[in-house]
Amino acid sequence: MSFAANHPARRDQAKVMNRFDITKRMVTRLKHDEAVIGGIGYTNFDLWAAGQRPQNFYMLGSMGLAVPIALGVALAQPARKVIALEGDGSILMQLGSLATVAARKQQNLAIVIMDNGTYQITGGQPTSTELGADIVAMARGAGIAQSAWAADEGAFEELVELSLREDGPWLIGCRIDKEKPADTTERDPPRIRDQFMRGLGVKR
Amino acid sequence: MDEETPHAWHGIVCDVLKRHQVKLVAYVPDNVLRPLIDAMHADPFFTAFSCAREEEAVGIVSGAWMGGLRGIVLMQTSGFATLPNAIASLAVPFQIPVLMLVSERGTLGEFNIGQSLVARTMRPVLEALAVEHHTMTRLDEVEFIVDRSITQAVATQAPCVFILSPLLTGGKVFAK
Numbered sequence: 001m002s003f004a005a006n007h008p009a010r011r012d013q014a015k016v017m018n019r020f021d022i023t024k025r026m027v028t029r030l031k032h033d034e035a036v037i038g039g040i041g042y043t044n045f046d047l048w049a050a051g052q053r054p055q056n057f058y059m060l061g062s063m064g065l066a067v068p069i070a071l072g073v074a075l076a077q078p079a080r081k082v083i084a085l086e087g088d089g090s091i092l093m094q095l096g097s098l099a100t101v102a103a104r105k106q107q108n109l110a111i112v113i114m115d116n117g118t119y120q121i122t123g124g125q126p127t128s129t130e131l132g133a134d135i136v137a138m139a140r141g142a143g144i145a146q147s148a149w150a151a152d153e154g155a156f157e158e159l160v161e162l163s164l165r166e167d168g169p170w171l172i173g174c175r176i177d178k179e180k181p182a183d184t185t186e187r188d189p190p191r192i193r194d195q196f197m198r199g200l201g202v203k204r
Numbered sequence: 205m206d207e208e209t210p211h212a213w214h215g216i217v218c219d220v221l222k223r224h225q226v227k228l229v230a231y232v233p234d235n236v237l238r239p240l241i242d243a244m245h246a247d248p249f250f251t252a253f254s255c256a257r258e259e260e261a262v263g264i265v266s267g268a269w270m271g272g273l274r275g276i277v278l279m280q281t282s283g284f285a286t287l288p289n290a291i292a293s294l295a296v297p298f299q300i301p302v303l304m305l306v307s308e309r310g311t312l313g314e315f316n317i318g319q320s321l322v323a324r325t326m327r328p329v330l331e332a333l334a335v336e337h338h339t340m341t342r343l344d345e346v347e348f349i350v351d352r353s354i355t356q357a358v359a360t361q362a363p364c365v366f367i368l369s370p371l372l373t374g375g376k377v378f379a380k
Contacts, residue, residue, distance in 0.1 A: 037267070057270065061293025065263035068255075069294075072267025072275070075228060075251065096256020097263075104253065189297040193270060202272040 003162060007148040007155055011115070011134045011175065014149040019043070019114050019176040022153060023050040023085075026112065026160050030055075032081065034164065035073050035200060038185075039066035039086040041121045043114045045181035047085055054199025058185045058192050064093030067111055071101055074109040077200060081108050081164050088115040088129045095138060101169050102143025110163035110170040111139070116178050124178065136173040147171035213346050213372055214240035217305070220350040221276065222249055224358075226303065228268045228275030229253075230261035232283050236307040236373045241278065258283040262290045266300045274358075276303040281310050281323045284365075288329050291363060296333060301357035304365045308339070312370040315378040330365060337365035340372050 008014045023046045030036070036056045038047040040063050048058060057073075059066060070084035091098075091113055101109060117130030129135060139147040146163075150156035150172055163170035186192075197203040217240060229244050229252035231237070244252040255261040258279045265275035284306050295302040309316075310323020330337045336356065338349045350366060357364040370376075 035271075059294070060297070062259075062263065062290050065259060065266075065290065065294065068260040068263025069267035069270075072228075072264040072269070072273075073271040074267075075264070076268045076271025076273035094257070094260060097260045100253070100255050100260060100264075190299050193298040193300065197270050197272075200271055202270065 003146065004148045007151050007159070011129065011136065011149060011173065014173065014175045015152040016175045016177050017150070017153055017156065018179055019116070020046045020049060020179065020182045022156050022174055022176070023047055025153065025157055026083075027051055027053070029157065029160050029164065032164075033199070034081040034083060035070070035077070036083045036085055037066045037070040037073065039063070039084070039090045041087050041090070042181040043085055043087045043090075044185050045183055048185040049181060049183035054195050056199075057196045060185070060187050060189055064090045066090065067094060067097040067101060070109060070111070071097070071104065071106055073200070074106050075104075078108055080200070081110065084109070084111045086111065086113055088113060088117065088135060089119045089127045091135060092127060092129070092133070095142070098139050098142035098144060098171070106169050107167040109168050110172065112160075112172045112174065114174055114176050116176045118178060120178055136171065139171040144169050144171050147173070149173040149175070211343070212239070213340070213343060213368070214243055216343070216346045217350060218243055218247065220347055220354070223351070224274065224354045226274040226276050226354065227251055228265060228273055229278060230255050230264045230275060231278035232258050232261065232280075234278070234280035234307040235376050236368065237278050237280070258286050259290045262287060262295065262302055265302050266294055266298070269300050269302070276305060278305050280307045281326055282319060284326050285322045288333070291333055291335060295363040296335070299361035300363065301361055302363040303354060303357060304363065305368065306365060307368050307373065308370060309376060312375055313377060326367075335363055335365060337367060339367040339369050341369040342372065346372070
């Protein structure tokens with residue numbers, strides 16, 4: 001794929017970036033009320049910390065379901081771009097969802113994976129990505145051809161902008177460090193859901 | 205019961221779902237559900253597709269609801285057994301009316317011991333989570349149960365489970 005020419009082919013060739021920093025870089029580029037589904041754990045916390053938007057949905061539990069929830073939003077609102085923001089441990093729970101996304105050819109969906117090779121929130125136990133599993137390669141194998149590792153911060157921004165501009169589905173793999181998140185998501189599910197539905201124009 | 209007649213259980217379910225604008229169907233296949241799934245694929249009103257796992261289907265239908273599109277999850281009893289976490293941490297606390305239709309195996313002539321054992325977990329889980337659920341055993345109650353329960357699920361923002369008893373569907377019979 002020509003878009004991937006400037007991006008590393010393998011996980012171990014990608015720069016280790018900071019999760020909060022690149023989450024902010026992503027959120028800054030959301031100019032058309034794009035929906036973001038934040039998976040659980042520190043990925044979610046840093047999405048919260050990067051600036052709360054009514055179009056953000058913050059999961060609390062149901063580990064692994066960020067991609068399916070994002071796919072549902074994308075099916076309901078085909079004119080809106082939807083981003084699933086998920087961790088490595090989480091996506092490993094629900095790899096089948098990558099095949100479902102590919103089979104649907106869901107054009108308005110992008111998946112961003114924050115991969116630090118650990119179940120960080122539970123004490124830093126290694127995930128299988130630290131031991132050789134490559135999520136971008138698995139996504140390509142599932143049929144998401146537009147899957148790439150972000151070489152560095154600049155490449156990440158370029159991939160995000162590409163995924164917002166061009167038809168998907170997309171998967172952007174990000175190697176990240178093990179820094180603590182900048183804040184903690186408020187655990188109030190009905191409020192989160194209500195604000196999200198208003199942010200999507202479903203409720204007034 | 206003739207499965208080809210418009211008033212078979214699956215025809216009634218399709219009609220009621222249409223009346224309630226339930227368009228999205230995310231399923232993990234089941235033999236008893238086959239006529240329903242076939243009818244949904246054949247009807248352009250529905251967007252129906254299979255998922256790798258039942259949890260995934262619950263996530264998709266939850267996201268669709270928040271985006272303004274109503275959906276339902278189809279599965280069999282063994283698939284329901286994979287769902288307590290998704291129901292307890294997504295559908296119930298976020299107040300999302302996820303509709304679920306379960307083809308009941310494990311009873312009334314089950315030939316697979318795994319199915320008969322896992323089936324016993326379904327109603328205790330539903331009771332523990334206080335999720336509204338109805339077992340449909342007769343053709344003449346299908347429309348009332350599905351129609352009223354969808355109205356209630358939406359109005360009260362709560363998930364609902366419809367259990368298709370072998371008494372209604374004939375179930376899956378011992379093949380050899």
